[in-house]
Amino acid sequence: AQSVTQPDIHITVSEGASLELRCNYSYGATPYLFWYVQSPGQGLQLLLKYFSGDTLVQGIKGFEAEFKRSQSSFNLRKPSVHWSDAAEYFCAGGYQKVTFGTGTKLQVIP
Amino acid sequence: NAGVTQTPKFQVLKTGQSMTLQCAQDMNHNSMYWYQQDPGMGLRLIYYSASEGTTDKGEVPNGYNVSRLNKREFSLRLESAAPSQTSVYFCASSQTLRTGPTGELFFGEGSRLTVL
Numbered sequence: 512a513q514s515v516t517q518p519d520i521h522i523t524v525s526e527g528a529s530l531e532l533r534c535n536y537s538y539g540a541t542p543y544l545f546w547y548v549q550s551p552g553q554g555l556q557l558l559l560k561y562f563s564g565d566t567l568v569q570g571i572k573g574f575e576a577e578f579k580r581s582q583s584s585f586n587l588r589k590p591s592v593h594w595s596d597a598a599e600y601f602c603a604g605g606y607q608k609v610t611f612g613t614g615t616k617l618q619v620i621p
Numbered sequence: 622n623a624g625v626t627q628t629p630k631f632q633v634l635k636t637g638q639s640m641t642l643q644c645a646q647d648m649n650h651n652s653m654y655w656y657q658q659d660p661g662m663g664l665r666l667i668y669y670s671a672s673e674g675t676t677d678k679g680e681v682p683n684g685y686n687v688s689r690l691n692k693r694e695f696s697l698r699l700e701s702a703a704p705s706q707t708s709v710y711f712c713a714s715s716q717t718l719r720t721g722p723t724g725e726l727f728f729g730e731g732s733r734l735t736v737l
Contacts, residue, residue: 613663
C-alpha cells in the first residue's frame with residue numbers, strides 16, 4: 512500500500528541542538544510529500560512540501576527536508592531547536608489520496 | 622478569512638445514536654477530506670472527495686458515510702455511533718493542481734466526539 516512511515520514515536524533533544532525526524536515513503540512513482548506540525552490542542556500547520564525539482568526543500572520556522580529517492584526517505588531537519596518547537600510532527604504523502612504517518616512527538620529540554 | 626469551518630466542535634453521543642459532522646471551505650478548493658485522529662495513530666483518512674460529485678474510501682471508512690453536497694461542503698455521517706468512534710475528526714481541503722496531485726491541505730480546527 513502507498514504510505515508514509517515515521518519510525519520514531521518520541522524524540523527528546525536539548526535546546527540549541529540539531530534535529531532530524533525520519534520519514535520513509537512507499538509509493539510507486541515520485542510521491543508528493545509534506546511535513547506538518549501540530550501543537551497541543553491545535554490544528555495542523557504545513558511546514559514544507561515536495562512535489563518535484565530540487566530535493567532539498569526549505570520550509571517555515573527554519574525547517575528543511577531532503578528527498579532521497581535511493582533511501583525512500585524525506586527526513587525533516589533543523590540546525591538548532593528552540594523550546595517552541597516542542598510539538599508533534601507528521602509526515603504525509605500521496606497524490607489525491609493523502610495519508611499521514613503516525614507522528615513523532617518532539618520534546619525539547621532546556 | 623474563514624478557511625475550513627467544522628461544526629460542531631464538541632459532541633457527546635450515546636451508543637447507537639446518529640450524527641452528522643459538517644464541513645465547509647471558502648477557498649474554492651476541489652478536494653476535501655475527513656481524517657480521524659487518535660493518540661499514537663496519527664491521522665487516518667476516512668473518506669475523501671477529489672472533486673465535486675465524487676467520493677472515495679480512505680483507510681478507515683467502516684461506520685461512516687459522506688456526502689459532497691457541493692464544491693464547498695463535505696459532511697461526515699455516523700449512522701450508529703460506537704464507543705470506538707470516540708475521536709477527534711478533522712476536515713481538510715486542498716486545490717488539485719493542474720498536473721493532478723493535491724496541493725497543501727488546509728485543516729479545520731477539529732471536532733471532538735465522545736460516544737458513551
